[in-house]
Amino acid sequence: MTKEAAHMPMRSTIRTILVVCVLILLAVQPGCRRSLAVLYFTDSDNDFAGEALDRMGFAYTRTYSLTDFAGAFVADAWDIVIVDNRHPVIPEGMFEAVATLMYYYHSAGGKILLSTCYLDNDEFEAYWATFGYQHQYSSPFPINVFRLESAGDLWTDPNDVPDLDLTGVTDTYGNAANAFKGSAVMSGSKVATFNETIPEDPSSGAVFRANSGRTILNAFFLDDAVVGGVPIDSDDDNIPDAVEWYMNELAALEKVPGAKVKPAPP
Numbered sequence: 710m711t712k713e714a715a716h717m718p719m720r721s722t723i724r725t726i727l728v729v730c731v732l733i734l735l736a737v738q739p740g741c742r743r744s745l746a747v748l749y750f751t752d753s754d755n756d757f758a759g760e761a762l763d764r765m766g767f768a769y770t771r772t773y774s775l776t777d778f779a780g781a782f783v784a785d786a787w788d789i790v791i792v793d794n795r796h797p798v799i800p801e802g803m804f805e806a807v808a809t810l811m812y813y814y815h816s817a818g819g820k821i822l823l824s825t826c827y828l829d830n831d832e833f834e835a836y837w838a839t840f841g842y843q844h845q846y847s848s849p850f851p852i853n854v855f856r857l858e859s860a861g862d863l864w865t866d867p868n869d870v871p872d873l874d875l876t877g878v879t880d881t882y883g884n885a886a887n888a889f890k891g892s893a894v895m896s897g898s899k900v901a902t903f904n905e906t907i908p909e910d911p912s913s914g915a916v917f918r919a920n921s922g923r924t925i926l927n928a929f930f931l932d933d934a935v936v937g938g939v940p941i942d943s944d945d946d947n948i949p950d951a952v953e954w955y956m957n958e959l960a961a962l963e964k965v966p967g968a969k970v971k972p973a974p975p
Contacts (some may be wrong), residue, residue: 713756736966745788746969750778752931753795755940758822762791762949763956765867775803782810782864789962790814794825795932808836810972815839815924818968822958824927828889828938841897841919845912847886851875851933852903854915860900863918865959868953871944872905877936888915889928896920903929922965925958 747769751758762769769791772778775798777830781792792811804827815821817838823840829847839846854873856864864870872920891914893899901916902908917926931951934941940949948956 744788745963747789747791748772748778748785748787749791750775750791751791751795753793753794753896753923753930755932755935755951757934757940757949757951758791758793759929760949760952760954764952765956765959766958767959775807776800778970779803779810781806782807782972784971786971787814787819788967788969789820789822789959791822791903791959792825793932794827795930797826805832807975808833812836812839814970814972817972818923819970819972820923820962820967822890822925822927822955822962822963826885826931828891828928832939837891838892838894838962839919839924840924841893841895841917842914842926842928843892843894844889844928846890848890850883850887851878852888852915852929854929855902855905855908857900857908859904860918863900863957866957867957868946868948868955868957868966869944870953871950872948873931873934873950873954874941874943875933876943878933879936887930887933890914891917891928893917893973897926918961922961923967927958927963931955 742961747767749758749762749769749771752773770781772781811821828837829844853875856872888903890903890912892911897917897919899914900918902913903915904910904913915928929956934949934951940951944951
């Protein structure tokens, strides 16, 4: 056997190892493993949900008006829809149309991550019930939010998220409500609370999962988690706490079974 022939098996083994290593590296790249259709509406000031999407490697369609959002919503099928609605919408009545689309969408198996300034509007009470939420009380200022450990890996994957300490946050919107305490109804379960002293308080829910985990409703604004112009990072890991919360909520939605659908009447 020649020296060249003797080295051929080793070279073949090395090539195989290198190919396997490349495939592993490609598999762990966020952009490669998250080929989902994501639609994102935001009128927030800090775009924490957008930063979470970027950090996790999601490709997504972003809209800044609910009119554009509604148009995109009905134009394609989506795996995950995110609505981060901080401000009342103009024209009036637009949010009702969007709420109806969201209802059709999650009823057909779609996944939604939602926060909105309309949680205390009686006109939408029936819609919010389908997200497992019933409004109880609105606060004119931000309130600290505490995780409920019963939520499991919602708070540990991909980040070990801290409770949201909103001490010192400035309400820049006057008397606009910043927190919407609620109760779990229908398929909903409370996974975070505004009441640290009595976490089992049924009327102080802050985050709700429903529809077999396909919907997550934040009954407050993660957009508030800024003090003195600097995003709160209470665990000093160089990721804003609000971004960590959004990342974990997105990861939780990604894990559960769902359908890629367009919103349409049944």
